[in-house]
Amino acid sequence: MKGLAVNPARLQWCLRHYCLTLEELAKRAGLKPAVLRRASTGGPGLTADQMDDLAYALDFDMGFFMGKKGAPKDELRVPQFRAAGGQPPRTTDMLLLLKRVENHRECFRGLFEDFPALQPRKAAYPQLPAGNDYAAKAKAVRRWLRLSGGEDFAALRQKVEAKDVLVFVGSGGRFGRWQTPKDRRGRDQFKGFALRHEVLPIIFV
Numbered sequence: 001m002k003g004l005a006v007n008p009a010r011l012q013w014c015l016r017h018y019c020l021t022l023e024e025l026a027k028r029a030g031l032k033p034a035v036l037r038r039a040s041t042g043g044p045g046l047t048a049d050q051m052d053d054l055a056y057a058l059d060f061d062m063g064f065f066m067g068k069k070g071a072p073k074d075e076l077r078v079p080q081f082r083a084a085g086g087q088p089p090r091t092t093d094m095l096l097l098l099k100r101v102e103n104h105r106e107c108f109r110g111l112f113e114d115f116p117a118l119q120p121r122k123a124a125y126p127q128l129p130a131g132n133d134y135a136a137k138a139k140a141v142r143r144w145l146r147l148s149g150g151e152d153f154a155a156l157r158q159k160v161e162a163k164d165v166l167v168f169v170g171s172g173g174r175f176g177r178w179q180t181p182k183d184r185r186g187r188d189q190f191k192g193f194a195l196r197h198e199v200l201p202i203i204f205v
Helices: 008-017 022-029 033-040 048-057 062-066 092-114 134-145 153-161
Strands: 166-168 193-195 202-204
Touching (some): 008 022, 022 033, 022 048, 092 193, 092 202, 134 153, 153 166
Parallel strands (some): 166 202
Antiparallel strands (some): 193 202
């Protein structure tokens, strides 16, 4: 059986973009490196299940790897993605988590197409004082959110979401696709991030 052909240019783009070797990607997808290597050089294609596993490993649909055109450098990276929190993503897992969050934002935004009367509003960001007085900045944010000081996490999340900000919460623990990436010692690589958008900005904690 000929199988499903992999677009070599798109596969190579993924390896560069996500800082992976072909062997590492094969391991993530549960494929034998030799199978993926042959498919990436015009050899026998993948089965439907193998193609699905490959796509799932990098949060794409199967059509991405079967597309005829190459993948331009920034085709799948928005400005917020390139510089989340002012720092470029450093690891494969961080890049994948950022992509997963952005994908869910797009899905959520797509829901509004069915409800024209409920279009999301542009985010009204708080006016922060200039300079490095972070205590003053924090005070301005608390005033913007109308915090009393005794809110628990659920109440804080509700107030932030009332400002048309999407709040994503990591799963915690060491496993799962929504966990914060860990370093070699099992420590979180970051505590959270924010992605600024004109509509439906994101906070991940």
